[in-house]
Amino acid sequence: MSVLAWLRLPSGVPSPRNILIHIERLQRIRAIELPLDLGQRIHQNRLLQLAREGAATTIQHLARFDDERRYGSLVAISLEMTATLTDEILDLHDRFIGSLFNKAKRKHDEAFQASGKAINEKVRLYAQIGQALLAAKRDGVDAFAAIEEILSWEDFTRSVSEAEHLARPEDFDFLGLITDGYSQLRRYAPTLLESFDFRAAPVVTPLMDAIETLRAVNRDKARTIPGSANTDFVSRRWHPYVFTEQGIDRRFYELCVLSELKNRLRSGDVWVLGSRQFKDFDTYLLDSKRFAELRDQDRLSLAVVTDGTRYLNERCGQLEQALGTVDALAAERGELPDAAIAAGELKITPLTNTVPEEATALMRQAYALLPHIKITDLLLEVDRWTGFSRHFTHLKTGQPCEDPTLLLTAILADAINLGIAKMAEACPGTTARKLDWLASLYVRDETYAKALAELVNHHHRHAFAEHWGEGKTASSDGQRFRAGGRGEAMGQVNLRYGTEPGVLFYTHISDQYTHSTAR
Numbered sequence: 269m270s271v272l273a274w275l276r277l278p279s280g281v282p283s284p285r286n287i288l289i290h291i292e293r294l295q296r297i298r299a300i301e302l303p304l305d306l307g308q309r310i311h312q313n314r315l316l317q318l319a320r321e322g323a324a325t326t327i328q329h330l331a332r333f334d335d336e337r338r339y340g341s342l343v344a345i346s347l348e349m350t351a352t353l354t355d356e357i358l359d360l361h362d363r364f365i366g367s368l369f370n371k372a373k374r375k376h377d378e379a380f381q382a383s384g385k386a387i388n389e390k391v392r393l394y395a396q397i398g399q400a401l402l403a404a405k406r407d408g409v410d411a412f413a414a415i416e417e418i419l420s421w422e423d424f425t426r427s428v429s430e431a432e433h434l435a436r437p438e439d440f441d442f443l444g445l446i447t448d449g450y451s452q453l454r455r456y457a458p459t460l461l462e463s464f465d466f467r468a469a470p471v472v473t474p475l476m477d478a479i480e481t482l483r484a485v486n487r488d489k490a491r492t493i494p495g496s497a498n499t500d501f502v503s504r505r506w507h508p509y510v511f512t513e514q515g516i517d518r519r520f521y522e523l524c525v526l527s528e529l530k531n532r533l534r535s536g537d538v539w540v541l542g543s544r545q546f547k548d549f550d551t552y553l554l555d556s557k558r559f560a561e562l563r564d565q566d567r568l569s570l571a572v573v574t575d576g577t578r579y580l581n582e583r584c585g586q587l588e589q590a591l592g593t594v595d596a597l598a599a600e601r602g603e604l605p606d607a608a609i610a611a612g613e614l615k616i617t618p619l620t621n622t623v624p625e626e627a628t629a630l631m632r633q634a635y636a637l638l639p640h641i642k643i644t645d646l647l648l649e650v651d652r653w654t655g656f657s658r659h660f661t662h663l664k665t666g667q668p669c670e671d672p673t674l675l676l677t678a679i680l681a682d683a684i685n686l687g688i689a690k691m692a693e694a695c696p697g698t699t700a701r702k703l704d705w706l707a708s709l710y711v712r713d714e715t716y717a718k719a720l721a722e723l724v725n726h727h728h729r730h731a732f733a734e735h736w737g738e739g740k741t742a743s744s745d746g747q748r749f750r751a752g753g754r755g756e757a758m759g760q761v762n763l764r765y766g767t768e769p770g771v772l773f774y775t776h777i778s779d780q781y782t783h784s785t786a787r
Contacts, residue, residue, distance in 0.1 A: 275353075286360060359545075362530050366530075393419075393427060450519045461486070462483060468539070479529065650723075657675055669706065746774050747772070751770050
């Protein structure tokens with residue numbers, strides 16, 4: 269295996285070993301010492317195109333390029349892989365921390381269920397004792413004698429000790445069990461903290477101080493956290509575990525820091541240099557000096573007012589006007605369409621089923637008139653209507669595919685989740701190598717988006733779509749597909765759908781059957 273192929277290997281399951289291997293890959297690229305600002309003067313879409321073109325090129329083809337093109341392609345690939353590896357490492361850390369919480373919660377629930385029978389017996393016993401004590405007070409008899417009529421005093425004393433053992437803390441939190449995975453976390457945590465340059469907003473300064481403390485402790489190989497360590501980021505939930513009579517608990521402090529780092533990366537309060545997913549929001553914007561220069565020259569070319577105060581005042585005025593209209597309609601009963609305000613609460617009228625029962629019979633008759641055709645013929649016919657295949661363009665030249673039948677074959681392999689290899693076996697006259705080459709050069713996320721937009725626009729322009737509705741009502745739902753084979757390690761685990769990894773597709777459909785999907 270070449271070094272380039274090794275660098276492209278997927279991340280695998282979220283484990284300390286895979287995180288360390290991925291960090292090793294990232295360090296291998298960093299060892300080239302490419303300047304950090306090397307790709308800033310190139311448009312990001314163009315840089316991504318060069319990287320994808322290089323990734324679709326074999327080592328043998330790269331060797332045939334002239335030096336300028338070969339090194340340019342390799343640099344683009346390296347910059348792209350740096351961002352990809354950075355994001356994948358942080359994602360693996362996110363998923364590993366999540367697995368620690370899930371295991372602790374599961375262990376906590378299992379322990380509670382295991383003692384459920386004993387707890388129920390104790391509750392029933394103390395209910396009987398309580399009834400006996402109430403009766404003793406009512407009849408004026410000795411309370412201790414009433415207890416001994418139910419069970420002996422020795423048995424009662426033993427049951428109290430058992431109840432104390434079964435009783436859970438007042439907060440009843442599973443967080444105390446999370447240290448079971450601390451040894452696994454320690455395998456990669458010091459390397460992770462040293463490998464990335466974390467930047468943050470001022471509100472996260474305490475967490476950044478804590479990260480520096482952990483780095484210093486790891487370098488010095490100290491066993492304890494100094495008392496001067498910043499703990500302002502520790503939440504109330506973590507507080508009883510982090511702070512003990514002996515001082516700061518090293519395990520819970522480190523777990524709290526890494527867990528909070530995961531949450532802050534998600535929220536965007538913390539960003540990482542070299543990342544694509546966890547990058548500074550300001551990098552999406554114009555440089556502040558350049559923005560001021562364009563604004564002073566009135567060259568921003570924005571469709572909104574560029575003065576912030578004036579813009580906010582206009583928007584506030586529009587909001588007040590809209591709220592006034594709503595108040596006026598709500599003042600008169602029944603004037604607010606499809607909604608009502610009662611006792612200060614807004615209640616939306618639920619949608620009613622306006623489809624008559626006769627529509628079901630008509631649907632069956634209409635479907636009976638449709639001919640049975642092959643799905644490949646249907647794709648070709650829809651392509652003739654809409655021309656959506658023209659949006660699947662070559663990665664380098666931007667030209668449409670010269671063989672639309674072969675292109676639709678590759679797309680169909682995606683659509684029915686059959687895969688390139690099995691689709692090639694089912695289609696005589698083609699090979700898996702040819703389909704894989706075509707898919708790598710013509711089928712991408714952006715080409716799918718453009719082709720889907722073409723279909724959506726065709727739906728919208730079709731006169732028959734008006735019979736389904738005005739396009740103002742929509743429905744959305746998620747569909748989860750289990751990941752298998754090599755994709756199993758890349759799938760996400762969502763406990764709502766079980767413990768098997770998979771991918772969730774979020775689908776939106778309007779009342780004109782306009783369809784869109786997001787992963």
